[in-house]
Structures are given as C-alpha cells and as structure tokens.
Amino acid sequence: MTTAPLTVSAGQQADADWWRQAAVYQIYPRSFADSNGDGIGDLGGIISRVPYLQQLGLDAVWLSPFYPSALADGGYDVDDFRDVDPKIGTLAEFDEMVAALHGAGIKLIVDLVPNHSSDRHEWFREALASPKGSNARARYIFRDGMGENGELPPADWTSIFGGPAWTRVPDGQWYLHSFATEQPDFNWKHPEVHEDFKRTLRFWSDRGVDGFRIDVAHGLAKDLDEVLPSRAELKAMPKDGTHPLWDRDEVHEIYAEWRAVFNEYTPARTAVAEAWVETPERRAKYASPEGLGQAFNFDLMEADFDATHFRDIVTDNLAQSAVTGSSTTWVFSNHDGIRHATRYGLPPRNGQAVKHGAEWVLAGGPEDGIDKELGLRRARAATMFELALPGSAYLYQGEELGLHEVAEIPDAQRQDPAFWRTTAEDRGFDGLGRDGCRVPLPWTREGESFGFGTGGAHLPQPAWFADFSVEAEDGVAGSTLEMYREALRLRSQLQSEESLTWDEKLSTGDVLAFERPGGWLSVTNFGDAPVALPEGEVLLASTPLASDDGGAGGVSTGGQQLPGATTVWLRRMGA
Known part of the structure; x- marks a missing residue:
C-alpha cells in the first residue's frame, strides 16, 4: 500500500x-x-x-x-x-x-x-433569462404546454427517476428532462x-x-x-x-x-x-x-x-x-x-x-x-x-x-x-x-x-x-x-490473443471451463457440490482448495475436488 x-x-x-x-x-x-x-x-x-x-x-x-x-x-x-x-x-x-x-x-x-446539463449550467441559466424561440432556449428542448393556457405538460411522459419528464418555467414554457428535474436535456440538433x-x-x-x-x-x-x-x-x-x-x-x-x-x-x-x-x-x-x-x-x-x-x-x-x-x-x-x-x-x-x-x-x-x-x-x-x-x-x-x-x-x-x-x-x-x-x-x-x-x-x-x-x-x-491482486497480476502475464475455447469435456452440468491461448484453463463450479478438479498446475483459486492455504500454487493430479461456487485457474501440464 x-x-x-x-x-x-x-x-x-x-x-x-x-x-x-x-x-x-x-x-x-x-x-x-x-x-x-x-x-x-x-x-x-x-x-x-x-x-x-x-x-x-x-x-x-x-x-x-x-x-x-x-x-x-x-x-x-x-x-x-x-x-x-x-x-x-x-x-x-x-x-x-x-x-x-x-x-x-x-x-x-x-x-x-452529453445527454443533459444541470439546471445551473450557464447555458440553461441563459435559456431561462431569454425569451421563447431564442437561440439560448434552442440549445435545450423547450415546448409550449397543452391545455387552454398551456398549464399542462407537452406530453404525459415520466422521467427515468419517476415523476413528470417536463418542468414548467416562469414564462409558461416547459423543458424536457429525461432524468431529474435539475438535468435538462440538450437539443443535439443545435450546432x-x-x-x-x-x-x-x-x-x-x-x-x-x-x-x-x-x-x-x-x-x-x-x-x-x-x-x-x-x-x-x-x-x-x-x-x-x-x-x-x-x-x-x-x-x-x-x-x-x-x-x-x-x-x-x-x-x-x-x-x-x-x-x-x-x-x-x-x-x-x-x-x-x-x-x-x-x-x-x-x-x-x-x-x-x-x-x-x-x-x-x-x-x-x-x-x-x-x-x-x-x-x-x-x-x-x-x-x-x-x-x-x-x-x-x-x-x-x-x-x-x-x-x-x-x-x-x-x-x-x-x-x-x-x-x-x-x-x-x-x-x-x-x-x-x-x-x-x-x-x-x-x-x-x-x-x-x-x-x-x-x-x-x-x-x-x-x-x-x-x-x-x-x-x-x-x-x-x-x-x-x-x-x-x-x-x-x-x-x-x-x-x-x-x-x-x-x-x-x-x-x-x-x-x-x-x-x-x-x-x-x-x-x-x-x-x-x-x-x-494475484488474479490481476496473473491476468497481465497470461492474456494474449482475444479468444477462448470451451472445454466440452469439463463443461458439464454446473461446471463451465474454457482454455485461453498459452495453455491455461479457467474452471468454474457454479453448483453447491464439489466436483473433480482436472490435472494441471494450480495458478489461483477463488476459494482455498483442499491442498493449499490461500487458493494459489500446487499441482492437481486430477484427484482433488473443486468446491462449489469456486473458480480455479490451471496451466495444463507441459504447456
């Protein structure tokens, strides 16, 4: 540290x-x-x-x-x-x-x-101080309201955060905010x-x-x-x-x-x-x-x-x-x-x-x-x-x-x-x-x-x-x-080509295994019961295996068990 x-x-x-x-x-x-x-x-x-x-x-x-x-x-x-x-x-x-x-x-x-600014952004403050139809308002999405006196929002839309997606300003127009009231949407048609x-x-x-x-x-x-x-x-x-x-x-x-x-x-x-x-x-x-x-x-x-x-x-x-x-x-x-x-x-x-x-x-x-x-x-x-x-x-x-x-x-x-x-x-x-x-x-x-x-x-x-x-x-x-720390250290050493090959022999039931270029293997047991661990040099395990005290190191002969909810990285013997 x-x-x-x-x-x-x-x-x-x-x-x-x-x-x-x-x-x-x-x-x-x-x-x-x-x-x-x-x-x-x-x-x-x-x-x-x-x-x-x-x-x-x-x-x-x-x-x-x-x-x-x-x-x-x-x-x-x-x-x-x-x-x-x-x-x-x-x-x-x-x-x-x-x-x-x-x-x-x-x-x-x-x-x-880029979808919106805050309502304190200098452009939005300028928009509020400018009249309808002005260039300042055109940078955002302003609309007249519905109803006899424009007292209703332009549409009954709701924002992602709940509540109306339109807020009225003092001169009677409404602006669109897909999120919070304080986040007016930009008009990306404006150069x-x-x-x-x-x-x-x-x-x-x-x-x-x-x-x-x-x-x-x-x-x-x-x-x-x-x-x-x-x-x-x-x-x-x-x-x-x-x-x-x-x-x-x-x-x-x-x-x-x-x-x-x-x-x-x-x-x-x-x-x-x-x-x-x-x-x-x-x-x-x-x-x-x-x-x-x-x-x-x-x-x-x-x-x-x-x-x-x-x-x-x-x-x-x-x-x-x-x-x-x-x-x-x-x-x-x-x-x-x-x-x-x-x-x-x-x-x-x-x-x-x-x-x-x-x-x-x-x-x-x-x-x-x-x-x-x-x-x-x-x-x-x-x-x-x-x-x-x-x-x-x-x-x-x-x-x-x-x-x-x-x-x-x-x-x-x-x-x-x-x-x-x-x-x-x-x-x-x-x-x-x-x-x-x-x-x-x-x-x-x-x-x-x-x-x-x-x-x-x-x-x-x-x-x-x-x-x-x-x-x-x-x-x-x-x-x-x-x-x-150890997984990221190993990853930086092991990563090569952007590809993987599923190991169909190992990938059965609750087990998912794939091999990366260079002969190293990731095996995950998604189930609760332990399964047989394949042969190979154990590089790291997310849960300590029976033969180690920290989840790293050692060699599996194929007779060990991979616990449930555990991933292990192995290097194939001879790779």
Missing part, C-alpha cells in the same frame, strides 16, 4: 490497443478517499491512493463525474463540463492526478455526460451543442485523459414532432433506430464527429458507450471503429450465478465484438447497481425480469433472505471467471474488498433522487436506490470513517466495514483483496 509508483516507458504509454483487454477500476470520487476532512472524497484522496491502485494491478481508472455539481444526481448533473468541483479539487490537482496515474502505468478514463462537446473532448484530452465513458450514449439524438406521442404510445414504439427518444440511428453521426476528434491524438483517445439498447446489433453500432469503439455489455450484471447463463452471455458477446472488430466488456458491479456479492446471496431470478432489490426490500428488510457468505463466495468465483475472459474487465471500487451493499442507511440520509421519486418496485436494480453501493470505502479497521477521511463520511458506514477494510485484508492470505 506504500509502494512508490513505477516509471513507465513511452512505448507502454503509446500503446494504441491498451483498452482491448484492460482491467479498468471505477472510482466514484466522492466515496473513494477524502484528503481534507470535509466528508467528501476528492482528487487529493485519489492521488494519495495511487500506490494502492498500482499494487492492485490495474491498467486504467474510470473516474465518475468530478465536475462542479449540486449533486442532484450524484454528480451527473454537471454545471461546467470543463472544470473540477471545488469540493473535489482543482484543475491543477487534476493534472497532478493524471501525472501520478500515468507514472504508475495507469491510464485514465473520465465520465462524460453549438456539437461544437461545445468537441471542445470539451479536446480540453480533457489535452490534459492527458486517455479515454471517455459516455453516459446515456443512446439518448442524445431525439426527433420530436409538433404533436408528441402519449406515454403509452411512446412505450409501444420499437427501439429500432426510429424511436423518438432512444437509440436513434442519427446518434452515430455525433459519434463519427467525436471519432475524428479522438483520432487527432496519438495514441487515439478511446471511448466506451453506456448504451442500454434492445439488441446486440444495436449495441454493435456504438462499438464500431468509426464511432466510440467499445460499448458496455451489462448482461452478466443481470444474470443468475448459473453456468448456462454465463456461457450463453460470453458466447453471444464474443460474437458481437467479432462483428465490429472491437473487444467486449465485462462488468458485475458499478455505481448504479447492487454489488454482486449481495446480488449472488439473494434467491435466483430464474430468467425473470424482476428487481432483486425490490424483492429484497418487500420481503421484509435488507437482511431477509440473503446468504452473505455464499454471495461473497460466488462473487469471488464470478470475478475470477470474468478476469479470465478475453476483453476488458470493469471493476467497481470496493468489490476488491468483498463489500456488500449497504442497506441500513436512514431515509433522511439517502441522496439518490431515484429513492425519493419512485416506489420500491421501481427503484432500479437494488430497490433502495443507488446509495448502498456508493458508501465511502473503508481503509482502516478503526476511526470515525474507517480511514476514509478525518471528518466522517457523507453516507453512513456500517460497523461491519471494519472487517472488510483494506487494513484488515492487506497481506492476509485468502482475503478478497489478495485474491484480486
């Missing part, structure tokens, strides 16, 4: 394909580390933890929004796209952070939020919006940013007729490139412009789309080399811990990436979803489109129906499965500690707008809003905020965090932190 950053060669920094099989760690800055004791994580905190990030063995960090914001939506309501929130740091500290990360051999991806975002891409690229994660990438292009469809009509419309609001074909004209900007740099800047679309074919458009180049697949976040589900998802996504020439992405946890250690401790969904968290809450309380030990065991196995796959792996801060979702947050201290504007059944994946995965990290066993900062934490941390802190796990054989 105190290792000094290494010096990285220019050749390593200039690798244009670094993103294809990168291990990327998402930092939610307000909850990572607080350097000044105000209860909010900041850039100084990140800088202080660069040795920790380096020791973890990462290729890149994805930094969630750090821009000036009123935090109506956790920083995704952006006041200024080319500055740092004073509560988080300064541009000078941002430059220092970039230098520290690059010095440690870690690339930087930053979140970009000034295009030019301003290209300026933003260059601003951060010039400061050394290596890539961008594009928030709501499928939402920018909109086509709204004079007579708007009703909510029911909108819901019935296919999302095939012609929907008025989501995943329109012309959104890719925007990303072609951005690709030209990315290619101005050497190496070219990268991008990954957050695009919730209907089909693999629609998602592939975002991952094209003429566009953003890569797109998230969230399929494993929505799957049960099940061998058949996992195999189908991997097969489908590798086929999709082959079509575009991109690499696929794998993710189990992020800032918007319930942590997978908790998710896998809940009853299986069995392919049903139900919300785990809603069931969790409605069943009687956060502790009801959860097997936390099994959930963590499965999460460790799933992570090792993920890290063995070709493609890039996205990890969320704290999962390397085995953190569970924090459910026991008093209502009065919750910050997620989705918690306040929707019912439990509709609050996204966790049923309690998204605060539970955004609680500040525990670094030490003791202290007011477990080492997060000297001034407490902006969300309450539970007492059980002590046993999941970095201090509690650092150097402890078999801990989740040490498993992640």
